[in-house]
Amino acid sequence: MPTMSDVARAAGVSVMTVSNVLNGKPRVGAETRLRVLEVVDELGYEINLSARRLRSGRTGAIGLVVPRFDHPYFGDLAARLSSALASTGRHLAVEQSDASKEGELAALSLARLQTYDGVILSVVGLGYDDIDRIRPSFPVVLLGEQHMPPRFDQIHIDNITGARLATEHLLDRGARRIVMVGGGDEGHASMVTLRTRGWELAQQERGVPVDDAAVLPLDRFEMSSARIAVRALLARDPSIDAFFAITDQVAMGVLAGIHDAGLRVPDDVQVVGFDNLALGEFTMPGLTTIDPSNAWIVENAVAALDRRIADRDSAPQHLVSPVHLVERGTSRASRAAPSP
Amino acid sequence: MPTMSDVARAAGVSVMTVSNVLNGKPRVGAETRLRVLEVVDELGYEINLSARRLRSGRTGAIGLVVPRFDHPYFGDLAARLSSALASTGRHLAVEQSDASKEGELAALSLARLQTYDGVILSVVGLGYDDIDRIRPSFPVVLLGEQHMPPRFDQIHIDNITGARLATEHLLDRGARRIVMVGGGDEGHASMVTLRTRGWELAQQERGVPVDDAAVLPLDRFEMSSARIAVRALLARDPSIDAFFAITDQVAMGVLAGIHDAGLRVPDDVQVVGFDNLALGEFTMPGLTTIDPSNAWIVENAVAALDRRIADRDSAPQHLVSPVHLVERGTSRASRAAPSP
DNA sequence: TCACTGGGGTATAACGATAAACCTCAGCCG
DNA sequence: CGGCTGAGGTTTATCGTTATACCCCAGTGA
Structure with missing residues (x-):
């Protein structure tokens, strides 16, 4: 499995130059850039995200933690989020929080949150204390409930x-x-x-x-x-x-x-x-x-997360999503007279 | 955010000893072990998975790549897989492959697969060539289609x-x-x-x-x-x-x-x-x-993945899951006479 | 007394990438 | 001709863990 230094050697440049090319940094000549990209392609090199994160703290991955994978509501949420993130070059990984008694805490452990640049956490079914345990410095947006530690960004359904x-x-x-x-x-x-x-x-x-x-x-x-x-x-x-x-x-x-x-x-x-x-x-x-209003929720959750990733000390936002009634056939079409 | 060396310093031992305690290695005395665990608790230390993966190649995370988050079939699959993995101390993260034209390849990129110890890939909607691009040495189990590069472990629905x-x-x-x-x-x-x-x-x-x-x-x-x-x-x-x-x-x-x-x-x-x-x-x-037979599929997919993680050179397995009819009300209850 | 063993630990060198400082040279000005 | 500048790179020092080799010392058998 080729590393950056394999690419550097083959292209006759330093590792740092390869890194600069791959990250679109300016300090590289046009033909050097081309040569590096050729070699990358030829060797089938792909960056090691663990190494990148260890050094720079960025992976481009956002986490979504939901209570259960098999509830269609969260499927919908995840699909929307995924699209919203894709447009800014990031991607979504979804984890489940309540598979087992032990699994619940594990999903919220710093170790796991840490593998993401930020996490959106659907707190349905999680306790105040579970959430309170999360390190405040980590970018997290809470989704769903009302009574959660106020230090986190939160989006409530009304x-x-x-x-x-x-x-x-x-x-x-x-x-x-x-x-x-x-x-x-x-x-x-x-x-x-x-x-x-x-x-x-x-x-x-x-x-x-x-x-x-x-x-x-x-x-x-x-x-x-x-x-x-x-x-x-x-x-x-x-x-x-x-x-x-x-x-x-x-x-x-x-x-x-x-x-x-x-x-x-x-x-x-x-x-x-x-x-x-x-x-x-x-x-x-x-x-x-x-x-x-899932679309509204997703849009605002991403915005809040981006704000927090950019500035970990910004004041936490608490938003409430609008709700509205969708009339279909399981309720009667016209006003009925009050019961006799 | 405390690191292993913070723990080591506070406990008056070497970093390596902390690592050994946390990984359950034998070469540590009973009271040293206790002291280290105390300090870990006190500082709220949690391991950095990026660093661990960089050095040792293991994270305990398994990936599941599905075409769409919002299809209930995959929600069911993910929930089952999650349970199956939790019992062996690992956990599941789910990613989506076909959010966008570009996103499709990105999800299969080595960079992203690499963050997992192994990946289960639901190939519905993916092309032979997309799959063929995956590095053979990486532990992958393919789910769903028939015509896929034979070098991968595969579980087909019949x-x-x-x-x-x-x-x-x-x-x-x-x-x-x-x-x-x-x-x-x-x-x-x-x-x-x-x-x-x-x-x-x-x-x-x-x-x-x-x-x-x-x-x-x-x-x-x-x-x-x-x-x-x-x-x-x-x-x-x-x-x-x-x-x-x-x-x-x-x-x-x-x-x-x-x-x-x-x-x-x-x-x-x-x-x-x-x-x-x-x-x-x-x-x-x-x-x-x-x-x-999703239960069967999950059970065998996990087994195949474990085999491959243990031995990357083992012969690829191709399994076919049993299918059966579930009769409910949208078909008639009793045999009808052939049409006149 | 000495080599030997094994329990309990430490020192060192990576893993692969990037931030920051530094180097080199051509071109140009005064 | 010396000094300055900026484009185009390179060198060095990490990020936090873990594999590996190594060290020390008490006990043991001969």
Whole structure:
């Protein structure tokens, strides 16, 4: 495997000149540059990124740490990020944080973060303390939750507003018994707590009594858990006329559960999700959902990371992404009269 | 940011002793070991993986290169691989190969592969020559296609058999006009070509005339392309009674297209997909599909990679993963009589 | 007493790249 | 003709680890 000094020797120049050519530094004559590039090509030389990073601290790689690889929301996020970075000559590597109890901390270890020039960290499911352990000097942008160490740049999804929009929409469409699937109160400002809070607020504002029993907690935000829970719930309580699902993936399970119970969407029961996955356009009927503005999130996350890489001491930015409702077929098309 | 020599100084030992402690080498006394570990903890020292890799060639990181982050099939693969590797103390980073024209080659560049101890490469959509450029000495396992440079370890999905099973199943269930969505002949043994071949073979074997016009090519294997194409096709040709979709994702689009056309599944039209995504359990009705045995693939890919990392000269292995049919609701439950 | 062994450690030289300082010479000015 | 300048390079000193060789000393057997 050829090194820079192999190239230098073959081209009859010093190693430093090869490095300068490869990095586009100015102090090299035109024909020397050409000769070096020829030799590089001929030997099939490629730079050793570990060595470069050791000496210069740059690799051109950005890391994205997500809770799970197999959740479509993160796939979408990763794809967008990858495109955004590619246009500036960098690339993205994605790692998973919650594969195992031990793996969680390992993914956040400095050793692993260090291999990147900067890291975007989706903190869903991670604790305040886990994050707090990250060395402040390392460029990190946090994505998702509210209550995180303020010293980091952060981009929050407006969970409360999103959940409120969803719930208000269901109320507008005549729903009166709205179950919050995957909801709960985790004691801190987590996604679960905040979306549940938004669901409560919307009902309070409309003067609809909030029924704590209408929160359907879920141990995992998977389609199958949601399906089973919803099917069981509908069998017990036929008065339910709507579900607000904490994520679109959960909403998929909810739809299946409703179908299992022999009910129709949106005539018997309405459903709203959260995430605006591409998938939601292809359910039958299409899934009404909250769009968390992933494009906006990615754009601002990259900008924040670039700022921090350029200046590690700049003041941390806390941004909130806009959310909006996407109406499709799982909620009713027109305003329904308030229940009798 | 503390280095090994900071630790050594604070513990009153040599750098080498710190290294030996951290790597579990035997030549260290019990109390020295303890003292070093204490100091490591106190200073919050973490190893620099770039330096380690530069010197020793090991990082404990395995790479997975996939065509796209946002395809659920690869999310599933990545999640499985991650678990499999975590149990042996390594971890997975996922990169994307086809973000852009330039990005494609960059992802396969030695520079990037090099940052991993080994790489698993999903070659769907990559050309023979792209792969052929990879330095043979680097540990790589290829996933997916048939026609790849034989010097690499490879795990093939049995595309022909899978497509044959799908098509035979549709024929068994009474289908006579089966459209191959996303099919075509790319001139080499690609996923598209092979699955189309399986679809042809099944029909030939059953004495059903193969209609080339029944191949519906797709520029991108996305739900929306499939939906539009299928809707248009059904409007033109009402005699179609089944679709074999090249992937489950395409199948989702097909189902939506059929719905758009006002037809019912499986009564009017039957559908079979390929990939056995988790999603397929949650469509209404559930998606009949081909299971490519991802668990088997991952298990064998890791084993092959480990073999190659241990011995770079071992003979390349070519394995074929078993496939089987998963029957759900988009195909009819019982054997139908042959068409009149 | 002496060579020998092995446990516990240290000193030194890389791994491959780059930052920073330095060198060399042609051209030009005063 | 001496000194200055700037283009085009080169030399040197690292970055943080680890492989390798080596050292020291207590205990052992002859």
